[in-house]
Structures are given as C-alpha cells and as structure tokens.
Amino acid sequence: MELLTTDLCDSHEPMLADGSLRIVEPMFSSFGSRAAFHGAIATLKLFEDNGLVRKTLEGPGKGRVLVIDGGGSLRCALVGDQLAALALKNGWAGIVVNGCIRDSRAIGGMEIGLLALDTHPLKTVKKAQGEADVAVSFGGVTFRPGEWLYADEDGVLVSTTSLHH
Template identity: 65%
Template sequence: MTIQTADLCDANEGRVRIVTPMFRSYGGRKAFGGVITTLKVFEDNSLVRSALESPGEGRVLVVDGGGSLRCALVGDQLAVLGVNNGWAGVIVYGCIRDSKAIGTMDLGVLALATHPLKSIKKGVGDRDLAVSFGGVTFTPGHFVYADEDGVIVAEQALM
C-alpha cells in the first residue's frame, strides 16, 4: 500500500483533516496509515507498553502525551513490540528515545522530539477515547495517514 498524503488530500477534499505540522519522523517506515487506537497519558508509558504488546492488526497507536518534552514515552524496546505485534505506526504527542535503533525498524514513528530520560511507570492514563492535538481530533476507529508531507485524519478509509 502506497500512502501519499498530498494525493489523498486532493482526492478527498473536504473529507480529511490535516494535522498542524509539528512531528518529526523517526521510524524506518516513512509512510504509514491505519485505524486509530488512542491513549491519553502524561509522562507514564505503562499503557503504551500494554497497547504495543497486543495485536496491532495494522493499526496506528496515537499517544496524547500532553506535548510533554520532559521524558520519552516510546523507546526501542516498545518499538520492537510494535513491529512484532503488527502495528503500522505510533504517533506520539510527546518524545521518544533510542531514535537511532527505531530508525532501523519497519514501524512508522512520529514524535515531537527525542529525550534520553525514560518515563515513570504507574499505569496511569486512558485508552480508546477521542484525543485532540495539532488542530485535529483523533477518534478511535477513524483513520490516520502519514508520510513525509504530513499527517491527515479521516472518518473512513481512503484507500
């Protein structure tokens, strides 16, 4: 499946929402998309681990980390779980770490920045609720597509 967000925008004018440009691509898979699964956490990646340990089935995990730049929510060990369990990608409104290793993996990974500090692990957060950042609401069951040009969201599959 070839994903080109510019072409998807052109072909689906008025049916897609465009995320404000803010993300850097860190994963080895530069273009990815799929059904949205969401998490809302703050400086605690326990739920990120549990999600990536479950079957991804080509979905994209959207993590609303509150935009925190104080620690990482995804590292190489969690990215390996994502690859092994069939996730298409992870979008983190926050930071990741181990970017060099993640860059070699067949997983789409977008984040605001990198940070060497790991997060706390208290199991605090919410799963499968609508989260909003970048001028867009990410709703579980809707679709997200990402490539070098940006990130778009649609209520229905565009492919």
C-alpha cells in the same frame, strides 16, 4: 499500494471542506524507517507515564496506528526501542506520539512508522495511569478510535473513513 497524503488531499477535497478529512498541523519528526504508513486509530491519553503504552503494544496491532497524547511533554520519552520493537512484532503499522521518544538511532533501523515531537534520553515512570480508547486532540485535530490515520513525509491526515479500497 502507496498512499500519498498530497494525493489524498487532492482526490478528497469535499471531505476536507466538510471536516471528515482533517490535516494535522506540522509538528512531528519521523523516527522509524517507514516514512509512510496508515491504519485505523487506537488512542491513549497519558502524561509522563508509559505503562499503558507497553500494555497496548503487547496486544495485536492488526495494522492499526497507536496515537499517544502525551500532553506535548518534552521532559521524558514515552516510547523507546523496546516498545517500538514490540509494536513491530505485534503488527502495529505505526505510532504517533504527542511527546518524545528515545533510542532514536535504534528506532531509525526499524521498519515501523514513528512520529514524535522530539527525542529525550529520560524514561518515564510506569504507574500505568491514563486512558485508552478515548478521543484525543492535538495539532488542531481530534483523533478518535476507529478513524483512519495516513502519514508520510508531507504530513498527517485523519479521516472518518478508510480512503483506500
């Protein structure tokens, strides 16, 4: 079932009013071949180090969306084609990166949702520093583990509860 962000906004206006449904500021470009995706949120908070990204994506995705707060850094890429392929293989619905990705041509051919600020050819250091399963905030919204993310060509929504049945 296709869940359009525009329809979700229209059909859940009271949730927009009370803050239980939030709209992320327009800031992302779509890089995976799946433009629309949704799932429960898992989070990472890190900076220019994607060691935790690999560790997380090696685990079962169970249809979740990994939200990576990379501090908005435009100095290196937090996700590349190998990590995107790993996410796809392990059942992640998508990845949202407050930072950059690389290998965009290869990722464009993968059936995964991947939103990021931009591309950058440089890889990160791998010290595996950062935090997992913590609330992260960017784009005017706080993303909490276990909440729900809905994304498509029109935007990104975060909800305290699942909006599909």
